[in-house]
Amino acid sequence: MVALKDVSFHIDVGSCHAMVGENGAGKSTLGKILAGIFPHDEGEIWIDGRPVRFTEPRDALRIGIGIVHQEMVFCENLSVAENLCLGTLPTRGSFVSRRLMDTRARQMLTTIEADIDVRLPISALSIGQRQLVQIAAAIGSGARVLIFDEPTSSLSHVEVERLFEQIERLKSQGVTTIYISHHLDEIFRLCDHVTVLRDGQHVATTPTRALDEAALINLMIGRTLEAYFPVHVQSDPGVEVFRVEDLTSPGKFEHISFTVHAGEVVGLAGLVGAGRTEVLEALFGLDPMATGQIYISGRPVHIRHPIDAMKSGIGLVPEDRKRYGLVLPMRVRENIALPTLERRARFGWVRSTEEVALARTYVRQLDVRTPSTETATVGLSGGNQQKLVMAKWLAAQCRILFIDEPTRGVDVGAKLEMHALIDQLAHNGTAIVLVSSELPEILNLSTRILVLRDGRLSGSLAREEADQATVMRLMAGVG
Numbered sequence: 099m100v101a102l103k104d105v106s107f108h109i110d111v112g113s114c115h116a117m118v119g120e121n122g123a124g125k126s127t128l129g130k131i132l133a134g135i136f137p138h139d140e141g142e143i144w145i146d147g148r149p150v151r152f153t154e155p156r157d158a159l160r161i162g163i164g165i166v167h168q169e170m171v172f173c174e175n176l177s178v179a180e181n182l183c184l185g186t187l188p189t190r191g192s193f194v195s196r197r198l199m200d201t202r203a204r205q206m207l208t209t210i211e212a213d214i215d216v217r218l219p220i221s222a223l224s225i226g227q228r229q230l231v232q233i234a235a236a237i238g239s240g241a242r243v244l245i246f247d248e249p250t251s252s253l254s255h256v257e258v259e260r261l262f263e264q265i266e267r268l269k270s271q272g273v274t275t276i277y278i279s280h281h282l283d284e285i286f287r288l289c290d291h292v293t294v295l296r297d298g299q300h301v302a303t304t305p306t307r308a309l310d311e312a313a314l315i316n317l318m319i320g321r322t323l324e325a326y327f328p329v330h331v332q333s334d335p336g337v338e339v340f341r342v343e344d345l346t347s348p349g350k351f352e353h354i355s356f357t358v359h360a361g362e363v364v365g366l367a368g369l370v371g372a373g374r375t376e377v378l379e380a381l382f383g384l385d386p387m388a389t390g391q392i393y394i395s396g397r398p399v400h401i402r403h404p405i406d407a408m409k410s411g412i413g414l415v416p417e418d419r420k421r422y423g424l425v426l427p428m429r430v431r432e433n434i435a436l437p438t439l440e441r442r443a444r445f446g447w448v449r450s451t452e453e454v455a456l457a458r459t460y461v462r463q464l465d466v467r468t469p470s471t472e473t474a475t476v477g478l479s480g481g482n483q484q485k486l487v488m489a490k491w492l493a494a495q496c497r498i499l500f501i502d503e504p505t506r507g508v509d510v511g512a513k514l515e516m517h518a519l520i521d522q523l524a525h526n527g528t529a530i531v532l533v534s535s536e537l538p539e540i541l542n543l544s545t546r547i548l549v550l551r552d553g554r555l556s557g558s559l560a561r562e563e564a565d566q567a568t569v570m571r572l573m574a575g576v577g
Contacts, residue, residue: 101127105141107293107303112272114265116285116306119295119318120509121481122467125278128295129245132276133165134158145243159185164241166233166249172220179203179216182235206238207231211260225252225418226370233261237268244268245276250284251507254370254535262288280509282311294318319511328363328517328543330524331561335545336360338396339529340498342381345390350376351553354390358498358529363520365544366533369573372550374533375417378500381531382407382414394498408437410498413491417502417533419480423487426476430468431457433475433486437494460489464519481512488519499523502533517543537566551575 102124109115117125130136132143134152142149145161152158155165172181179200180187188198203216212230220228229252236244246265250258265275265288277289285292286306294301294317301317309317338359345354351373358364366374380388383401392399394410401407407414416422424433434457435442442452457471464485468478475486484504491499504520505513520543524530534540540547547564549557549572557572 102131102138102295102298105295105298105300107300109274109276110290111146111274112269113290114269114275114277114288116289116292117276117278117295118280118282118285118292118314119301120511121479122297123295123318123509124298125295126247127298129165129247129276129278132158132243133163133245135165156185159239159241162240162242163245164236164239164243165245165247166229166236167247172228172231174221175219177217177219178207178214178223178231181220181231182206182216182238206234209237210234210264212257224370226254226257229253230257233264237264241273243274243276245278247278248280248507249277250279250281257370280507280513282314282510285314286311296320315510318509328521328524330361330363330521331545333361333525335362336527339394340531341393341396343391343393345377345380345388345392347376347380347385347388350380350385351550354550354555356548356555356558358531360497360527360529361524362545363524363530363532363543365540365547366531366550367537367540367547367569367573368550370535372573373553374550375502376553377550378414378502378531378533382412382500408494411496412498412500413437413494413496415487415491415499415501415504417506419483419487424475424483426474428475429472430461430466430475430478430486431471434460434471434489434493437490456493460493463492464489465515481508484508484512484516488516492523496528498529498531500531500533503535504532505534505536505539537569541566541569549573 105128117128119125127136131138134155134157143151150161173184182203183199188195188202200216207214207216210230210233212234214223214227214230220231223231229249233249249261253261268275277285279285289306291303292306292309292314293303296318336359338357340358343355346352354377356364366377368374376385379385381392381401383403383406386402392401399410401410420426431453435453439448442449454471461468461471466482466485466489468482475483478486501520504516508516520530520532532540532543541564545561547559547569548555549569551573556575559568
């Protein structure tokens with residue numbers, strides 16, 4: 099299978115150059131080749147007019163190429179400072195100097211105005227904080243060429259603005275940035291030129307100012323893309339399926355109460371840290387400290403573990419699909435069947451023919467682009483991995499589905515497919531709670547919108563009275 103073929107373009111020194119395309123187009127693969135992570139079979143890479151070849155990331159770093167990965171790679175048992183200084187640990191004599199290491203790490207984080215305790219273990223940080231640590235590591239390396247692969251996918255609005263300011267500062271200092279993103283507004287705001295890849299091949303390289311959003315989408319996917327209007331909002335919601343009363347978890351959120359009806363998408367909006375993800379995790383049995391009462395179809399249920407939730411017909415599409423949604427070394431078939439293994443087992447043995455048939459059904463239904471159902475999940479693009487997370491809960495036939503950041507890190511085409519899938523599930527009667535940092539997504543898909551602020555519900559809006567300004571005011575506590 100060829101990931102890239104005959105890709106050629108040049109990048110001006112000190113510019114911000116975008117690389118765009120659908121999931122699986124080859125953007126991240128190309129970025130990793132330029133950073134020395136993957137070898138290339140044919141062709142040449144030129145830096146400052148000279149050909150270079152890398153056998154490992156250290157070679158690229160020596161020349162001055164750094165990368166901020168979409169999917170973060172850390173030593174989770176080590177501290178923030180240890181991760182930031184891992185390649186060049188400061189020493190006094192034969193021993194690592196923790197004081198010097200902490201000082202250097204703080205300086206790197208101060209560069210991007212990130213307020214993070216450098217002695218905390220990486221495992222204690224949120225996804226947004228980990229992203230900031232990774233950005234600080236790349237910028238702090240002193241690279242002359244920086245590759246950003248979906249750097250804003252887990253950042254708050256304030257953190258995004260700080261990153262943009264940092265990129266503009268780097269440009270003014272002559273640093274070249276390669277910016278990979280599915281957020282087209284970011285491309286038009288930051289980038290001087292854009293290179294479009296499709297199916298591993300070069301489609302075009304052009305000045306950003308010569309394009310508009312519609313033209314860029316057409317280059318990326320080879321067709322025009324119409325705005326999606328959900329069908330489920332045209333029908334009245336059905337009976338109450340799910341209700342929670344006075345859900346509280348000390349230090350996270352308190353007194354959360356709401357209902358969800360059949361065929362309804364309840365959007366949960368809020369700033370990063372408002373408690374949206376924590377609420378979904380508690381409802382799925384992942385927070386042993388949570389208290390409150392849950393009712394399903396009017397009957398009280400006790401959910402203390404994810405198994406209890408699954409038995410009650412609840413599924414959770416988590417924010418971080420790689421850590422919590424999938425087992426990456428396992429095959430596509432195995433991931434889809436995971437929640438329903440008991441149904442497909444006899445005397446402790448899984449009936450493989452049923453598992454294969456199940457996987458093929460949902461791969462076809464969700465158009466998961468994979469060589470086969472026997473392919474390792476780790477090799478799929480982000481959009482197709484997200485489809486797999488949805489597929490396993492569809493296979494489990496959940497009546498209630500909690501969906502956290504369904505389109506994080508997926509391209510415009512896959513995003514449209516995900517919106518259509520959520521709409522179809524609601525239209526078929528599934529009760530859905532949707533968390534998204536993208537307000538247009540929440541506004542477009544939701545029947546009702548609940549706004550969280552500092553762990554409390556600050557407002558509830560019907561679809562017809564919700565707009566970006568109103569929701570943002572409730573999120574910020576203004577008015």
